[in-house]
Amino acid sequence: MTAVPNDSPGAELGGRGPVVRAAVGIGVYAGALGLSFGAVSAGAGLVFWQTMVLSLLMFSGASQFAFVGVAAAGGTPFAAIPAALLLGVRNAFYGVTLSEILPRGPLWKRLPTAHLVIDESTAMAVGQPRLPLQRLAFWSCGVAIFVLWNLGTLAGALIGASLDSTRFGLDAAGPAAFLALLWPGLTTMKARGVAVGGALVALVLIPIAPAGVPVLCAALVALVAGLSRRGERSSGEDPLDPTDTAEGVLP
Amino acid sequence: MTPVWIAVIIAAVGTYLLKLAGMSLPESVLNHPTVRRIAHYLPIALLAALVAVQLVDGGGHWAVNWRTLVAVAAAIVLLLLKRGFLTVFLTAIAVCALLQFVPGP
Known part of the structure; x- marks a missing residue:
């Protein structure tokens, strides 16, 4: 196990120990969020096993909160299906990215892997500089979150709707985690432009588009950036190469 | 089976199939240089957008x-x-x- 040197760029984890510790840290946060999901779902009128099936089978936080949110609003529960799916589309994009990191096996091997494709596991994986660490990051983060998210949901569904996640500072946990995981990858001007562009697109669309659409439309920024070679460095094949970060992570 | 149960199962299976679909593109597509570049920038754009939404989305309107x-x-x-x-x-x-x-x- 290697410790993170103090001068490691950004929040790059840089070793097996730090990767696993970060995964467990995110898992604990997911457990706390799962607790509030279980409580919200119970408050929305879903029975215990419906709540558990969402966390075990859907396993995508944003989609789950959207589902119970729409289901709680009354009317037909089928209106909750497109809301959940819309927020789940970005996982399909993540799958394309992760196909470069994870070994490509036969379909039966991809079945359990695909289940763990979520924001956090993707962010952890692409935030690592080298292939073995990227795989370790994906699996440790995915498994830690799956276990703790479901335990949290279980407790939340049993305790009921009296929990308030804002009181534990969890509002800041998601944005801070994703920022810290993105940061080491923002080594080129182009990558920084894509991050700022994606955030701006989502920001503008928030009041106009239904939930899920603002984030999805940010994918257009990646599409435009990917279609042009400009701004790519010669080491573009492996943009997270550690030697790249010598350039500095300061914007 | 109640309508809520049916909706839960359709939405859960659909969400899973979306994850599987992204991982199941043919290798010839994934190895294309343009696809590789887009795949590199996708998580950056999507996660940055997610941060923005988590910070200022008050449920369909800006709220900080x-x-x-x-x-x-x-x-x-x-x-x-x-x-x-x-x-x-x-x-x-x-x-x-x-x-x-x-x-x-």
């Missing part, structure tokens, strides 16, 4: 929680100081939790 903003600003300062992931992450949570004791402006 100043405590969350201050906590994330603290996280950015620590990132500029090149602190490790857990330091950044836990500090943001701690700052946000402590600010709950401060009356809002």
Whole structure:
């Protein structure tokens, strides 16, 4: 196990120990969020096993909160299906990215892997500089979150709707985690432009588009950036190469 | 089976199939240089957008929680100081939790 040197760029984890510790840290946060999901779902009128099936089978936080949110609003529960799916589309994009990191096996091997494709596991994986660490990051983060998210949901569904996640500072946990995981990858001007562009697109669309659409439309920024070679460095094949970060992570 | 159960199962299976679909593109497509470049930038754009939405989406309108903003600003300062992931992450949570004791402006 290697410790993170103090001068490691950004929040790059840089070793097996730090990767696993970060995964467990995110898992604990997911457990706390799962607790509030279980409580919200119970408050929305879903029975215990419906709540558990969402966390075990859907396993995508944003989609789950959207589902119970729409289901709680009354009317037909089928209106909750497109809301959940819309927020789940970005996982399909993540799958394309992760196909470069994870070994490509036969379909039966991809079945359990695909289940763990979520924001956090993707962010952890692409935030690592080298292939073995990227795989370790994906699996440790995915498994830690799956276990703790479901335990949290279980407790939340049993305790009921009296929990308030804002009181534990969890509002800041998601944005801070994703920022810290993105940061080491923002080594080129182009990558920084894509991050700022994606955030701006989502920001503008928030009041106009239904939930899920603002984030999805940010994918257009990646599409435009990917279609042009400009701004790519010669080491573009492996943009997270550690030697790249010598350039500095300061914007 | 109640309508809620049917909706739960359709939405859950659909969400899973979306994840599987992304991982099941043919290798010839995945190895295309343009696809590789787009795949590199996709998580950057989507996760940055997700951060923006988590910070300012009040449910279909802009809404800013100043405590969350201050906590994330603290996280950015620590990132500029090149602190490790857990330091950044836990500090943001701690700052946000402590600010709950401060009356809002």
